[in-house]
Amino acid sequence: MTEADPTPQPAPGAEPARFPCPSCGSEMxxxxxxxxxxxxxxxxxxxxxxxxxxxxxxxxxxxxxxxxxxxxxxxxxxxxxxxxxxxxxxxxxxxxxxxxxxxxxxxxxxxxxxxxxxxxxxxxxxxxxxxxxxxxxxxxxxxxxxxxxxxxxxxxxxxxxxxxxxxxxxxxxxxxxxxxxxxxxxxxxxxxRGARGDAYYVTRTVTVNGKRQTRRERRIRWTPRxxxxxxxxxxxxxxxxxxxxxxxxxxxxxxxxxxxxxxxxxxxxxxxxxxxxxxxxxxxxxxxxxxxxxxxxxxxxxxxxxxxxxxxxxxxxxxxxxxxxxxxxxxxxxxxxxxxxxxxxxxxxxxxxxxRPWSAWKIALAVLAGLILAAAIGWLVIRQQG
Structure with a gap:
C-alpha cells in the first residue's frame, strides 16, 4: 500500500500572487x-x-x-x-x-x-x-x-x-x-419616549447641633418628552x-x-x-x-x-x-x-x-524603598521635635 503524502496541498483558487525579481528571480x-x-x-x-x-x-x-x-x-x-x-x-x-x-x-x-x-x-x-x-x-x-x-x-x-x-x-x-x-x-x-429634567433650587432651614442653618438644595422638574x-x-x-x-x-x-x-x-x-x-x-x-x-x-x-x-x-x-x-x-x-x-x-x-508583564521583584524593591523613605522621614521629624 502506498503511503499518502502528509503535506497539505493548496486549495484550488487559493494560489497566491507571485512577483519575481527581474534581476535574480527571488520573490519581491x-x-x-x-x-x-x-x-x-x-x-x-x-x-x-x-x-x-x-x-x-x-x-x-x-x-x-x-x-x-x-x-x-x-x-x-x-x-x-x-x-x-x-x-x-x-x-x-x-x-x-x-x-x-x-x-x-x-x-x-x-x-x-x-x-x-x-x-x-x-x-x-x-x-x-x-x-x-x-x-x-x-x-x-x-x-x-x-x-x-x-x-x-x-x-x-x-x-x-x-x-x-x-x-x-x-x-x-x-x-x-x-x-x-x-x-x-x-x-x-x-x-x-422619556423625560427632560430641569434643575431648580430651593432654600431650606434646618437645625444642626441646636443651631439654625439655611441650605440650598437642588431639585429636578421632570417633563415628558x-x-x-x-x-x-x-x-x-x-x-x-x-x-x-x-x-x-x-x-x-x-x-x-x-x-x-x-x-x-x-x-x-x-x-x-x-x-x-x-x-x-x-x-x-x-x-x-x-x-x-x-x-x-x-x-x-x-x-x-x-x-x-x-x-x-x-x-x-x-x-x-x-x-x-x-x-x-x-x-x-x-x-x-x-x-x-x-x-x-x-x-x-x-x-x-x-x-505587559509586571516584575514582582521590582515592585517589591519599590515598596521597600518607599517604606525606608517613610521611616527616614519619620525619624527626622522625631529628631527635630526632640
Whole structure:
C-alpha cells in the first residue's frame, strides 16, 4: 500500500500572487517606505507590474476598480446558502490552536510560528469560503520604525521585567500582518419616549447641633418628552479577528480610512493576512452596539435639559451595507513565565498598544524603598521635635 503524502496541498483558487525579481528571480516584497516592490536579496526595485493587478492572490480576488459597499442582507443570505459568488472565494488558512488566529499562508509554507502568540502552527486546515476584501490600507511605516516605536513604549513602562526590554533590544523580527475588519453603513430613525429634567433650587432651614442653618438644595422638574432622531452611520469599524485583543486593537484608532485603496495583491507581497474569524453577522451585532450607544447620545441631546431619562427607544434601520477591509499592523509576541504577551503597532501612525508583564521583584524593591523613605522621614521629624 502506498503511503499518502502528509503535506497539505493548496486549495484550488487559493494560489497566491507571485512577483519575481527581474534581476535574480527571488520573490519581491511590497515596501511601505518606497511604495514599490523590493527584492530582499539583491535590492532591485520595480513598480507594481500590470500582471500583479490581475494575478490571483491568497484571497482569490481580482482588484476592484473602486471600493464598493456590499448589501448586508444579500450577503448574509448568500453565505447561508453557501453558494458561489463573485464576492466570495475559497481560501486555505493556517489555524493556530493556541490563540485561534486564522492566517493565510503561501502553499509552500506548511509549518511556522504564529505571529499573534509565537506558538508553532502547521498548515493543516482545509479550504473555507470567505467574503473577499474590498479595500486595503497599505503599510506606511516599516519594521525598523515599528520596532523603534515599540522600544519607546517599553521604555516608558514602570516595573516591566528586564528581560522584556532585552527582548526588544535584541532586534527580533516583527511580523507585518493585515488584520481583518468590517465597516458598516446604515441609515437609522429612532422614536423615543422619556423625560427632560430641569434643575431648580430651593432654600431650606434646618437645625444642626441646636443651631439654625439655611441650605440650598437642588431639585429636578421632570417633563415628558417624545421625539425622533435620525442618523446616517458611515464606516462603523469592527475588528473581525479573535486573536487580536480587542481592547488594545481598538486603541490603535483612529485609522485614516479615507486612504483605503481598492484591494490589490501587490500590497500583500512580503506580509501575511489574517482571515476573519468574526463573520459579517456577528460583526454587525457589534456595530449595532456601537450605533445604539451613539443613538442614545443623540436622544439625550434632543431631549435637552440638565438631566435626561430615557424610557424607550425604537429604531428602524435601513440601507445597511458593509465592506471587508484589511488594516496593517506590526506584531511582536513575548513569552514570560509561560504566558504570552503581545504588542501591536499601527503601521500607519506608529501608535503602540499591548499587554505587559509586571516584575514582582521590582515592585517589591519599590515598596521597600518607599517604606525606608517613610521611616527616614519619620525619624527626622522625631529628631527635630526632640
Amino acid at each position: 516584497r511590497y515596501s511601505p517606505a518606497t511604495d514599490r516592490l523590493t527584492c530582499p536579496y539583491c535590492g532591485a526595485t520595480a513598480p507594481a507590474p500590470e500582471s500583479a493587478r490581475t494575478a490571483s492572490d491568497p484571497w482569490g480576488a481580482d482588484p476592484a476598480p473602486a471600493l464598493a459597499e456590499q448589501d448586508f442582507a444579500a450577503a448574509v443570505a448568500e453565505l447561508r446558502a453557501r453558494a458561489s459568488s463573485a464576492e466570495t472565494e475559497e481560501t486555505r488558512i493556517v489555524q493556530c490552536t493556541s490563540c485561534g488566529a486564522a492566517i493565510t499562508f503561501e502553499p509552500d509554507i506548511h509549518a511556522t510560528q504564529c505571529p499573534f502568540c509565537a506558538s508553532p502552527v502547521v498548515a493543516d486546515t482545509g479550504p473555507s469560503r470567505h467574503i473577499k476584501p474590498q479595500g486595503v490600507l497599505p503599510f506606511l511605516i516599516g519594521e525598523r520604525e515599528a520596532r523603534a516605536a515599540m522600544q519607546r513604549w517599553l521604555d516608558s513602562l514602570w516595573f516591566a521585567p528586564s528581560g522584556l526590554k532585552r527582548f526588544a533590544r535584541a532586534g527580533r523580527p516583527m511580523q507585518g500582518i493585515y488584520a481583518p475588519y468590517w465597516t458598516y453603513d446604515a441609515r437609522t430613525e429612532s422614536d423615543y 417624545r421625539g425622533r432622531v435620525s442618523r446616517f452611520f458611515d464606516d462603523v469599524l469592527v475588528l473581525a479577528s479573535r486573536s487580536l485583543p480587542r481592547k488594545y486593537a481598538d486603541r490603535l484608532a483612529p485609522w485614516d480610512l479615507s486612504a483605503l485603496e481598492p484591494y490589490d495583491p501587490q500590497y500583500l507581497a512580503g506580509f501575511r493576512a489574517e482571515a476573519y474569524t468574526v463573520d459579517v453577522e456577528e460583526g454587525f451585532a457589534e456595530a449595532r452596539r456601537i450605533m445604539d450607544a451613539q443613538i442614545r447620545q443623540d436622544v439625550r441631546r434632543d431631549i435637552g435639559g440638565d438631566e435626561q431619562r430615557i424610557d424607550a427607544i425604537s429604531t428602524r434601520i435601513s440601507d445597511v451595507t458593509f465592506k471587508h477591509i484589511l488594516l496593517p499592523v506590526w506584531l511582536s509576541a513575548y513569552r514570560y513565565r509561560g504566558k504570552v504577551y503581545r504588542f501591536i503597532v499601527n503601521a500607519r501612525t506608529g501608535e503602540v498598544q499591548g499587554e
